[in-house]
Amino acid sequence: MLTVIAYKKDARTRVKERMVFKEDFDTEDLEGLDSTMRYTFPSKKGYRYEIHKTMVKRRNLMTGVEYEERFDTHFAASPSSEAYWSM
Structure with a gap:
């Protein structure tokens, strides 16, 4: 299982980017998921x-x-x- 988190540049925020996408995928195909994300979220x-x-x-x-x-x-x-244990 893989998780993808995508960010977009945003000058209005302190860190200059904001999270726009976070999703869990039930796959172990890293190359396939990487090529899909590269097309969906181009740099x-x-x-x-x-x-x-x-x-x-x-x-x-x-x-x-x-x-x-x-x-x-x-x-x-x-x-x-x-x-965790000191609380």
């Missing part, structure tokens, strides 16, 4: 996109057990971080 029009594996393997800090979580899970909400 000539000010777009930038990132493709991530949706689920990543992490290790629980307390038990040492390996588990899977979304790539964009905030560190304070992840059992693999010390901040």
